[in-house]
Amino acid sequence: MTNLNIFSRSIHKLKAMGLQPLLTLYLVLPMVIIYALVTWFGLAFVKQMANEKLRSDLELVGRAIRLPVSEALAKNDLTALQSNLESVFSIGRVYGASVFDKEGKLVTFSGVTEKDLSRSNMAELVVQTGEQQDGYRSVEGRDVYSYFLPITDRHGEVSGLLQITRRASDFERSFDKLARLAWLSWAGLVLVTLGILFLGHHRAIGRYVSQLVSSMRRVAQGDHKHRATESGPREIRELINGLNQMLDSITAAEAEISAHRHQEYLLQEQLKEKEKMAAIGQVARGVAHELGAPLTVIDGRAQRLSRQTDDADSLRQLAAVRGQVKRLTRMVQQLLDFSRHQQVQTEKFDITDLVNQAVENLGYEMLIDSCKIDITSSSAQMLIGDPQRLELALINILRNAVQAAQNAVTIHWHQVAESLLIHIEDDGPGLATPQQSEKLLSPFYTTKNQGEGTGLGLTIAAHIIKDHRGELSLGNRKNGGCRVTVRLPLPEHSEHES
DSSP: OOHHHHHHHHHHHHHHOOOOOHHIIIIIHHHHHHHHHHHHHHHHHHHHHHHHHHHHHHHHHHHHHHHHHHHHHHHHHHHHHHHHHHHHHHEEESSSEEEEEESEEEEEESSSSBBBBTTTTHHHHHHHOOOOOEEEEEEEEEEEEEEEEEOTTTTEEEEEEEEEEEEHHHHHHHHHHHHHHHHHHHHHHHHHHHHHHHHIIIIIIHHHHHHHHHHHHHTTTTTOOOOOOOSHHHHHHHHHHHHHHHHHHHHHHHHHHHHHHHHHHHHHHHHHHHHHHHHHHHHHHHHHHHEEEEHHHHHHHHHHHHHHOOOHHHHHHHHHHHHHHHHHHHHHHHHHHHOOOOOOOOEEEEEEHHHHHHHOOOHSOOOOOOOOEEEEOOOOOOEEEOOHHHHHHHHHHHHHHHHHHHSEEEEEEETTTTEEEEEEEEOOOOOTTTTTTHHTTTOOOOSSSSOOOSHHHHHHHHHHHHHOOOEEEEETTTSSSSSEEEEEEEEHHHHHOO
């Protein structure tokens, strides 16, 4: 169980390694081992071939002098034997040459040699088999390579031994030099392989993988707008393209979720607004009904009293009472208009007639002699809608404009695309802040003094225009004053929508 846990941990560590260490482990290390085995087997083969060469050289030398040595030994001619042995040194690099009888006793020698071979198993084997033998031996404390050839007489009997030796150090030095060169070459080959592998890995795939990892880290840190640059081999480009497509899908999904949340928020706000307006409408309707009848009675009684008296002061007081009742009646009517949700009764009418009628009716309601109303547009333009409700909307807008103006109110209209824009401008102080336009369209918000307005005029106008698929907006003029813009759809567009 412990070994299994160790193996599992080892596998986990391997998975956590980077690409270059894994390449080193699975590719470079096996190649290094293979190079080492090839070098080791190569050196072993070279050593074997060198031994064969050394043996072959000594065999050639031995065979070259064996016949004259055999004849000299048969004649017991030591001078000839000595001369033949010394000739060996002129043929090749020989350490020593010796002639022994078949009992292993030294007959003559040249160079360094052994004194007695009577106890040598190799010499005994040569005498017994009549075949040459060779091997490494120690002569006078030095390692030598000895080659033994049997010396035979005319009858083919072994009469002695010929020993030729060569120092092993000569071969060992050459072999050691060759081995060092081979292992240095192996080390150089390993370094070159590592360099080629790492450089090739970096140029071919490593740098692109690093860029991809860097891009993924940026995305993980919250930079969802970042996109990886498509570069590198086909497989890497496919990975990068897949990553970018995934990020695009995530971004699109987040945008869609955000849009849904925003839409849901707007719907909730609209629902709250409708619920609030419904509650306000119920209160306003109740108040208007409760006030309507008493105000009618008060106005009727004041009118009757004014007919029954000729006193100027009484008539003035009764006129003041009727004026206040009229103002209260107008407020009650606004509350009723605000609380009603009437269906739009559509018919075709001219905008010029609508504006002129609204200005005329406003004159009956309030004194506008001190404020001039200019209608600068006279072009006929047909609209489809409820002219009575639109007239009420224009009267409410004009009432506010006249009350805010210093000298003049201007009305003009023009066509833009499929809509008609009606501008009502005054030369008053204008809006204090851009945010005030939203508040002015809210119910019961007014900038007038207390008792001078209900704050419902623009709200009623906005609701009527919205019922006609239009829009009401407020803003300031460049030269000072306020501008109210009413956008209404033209007949073709209105019919298409309905």
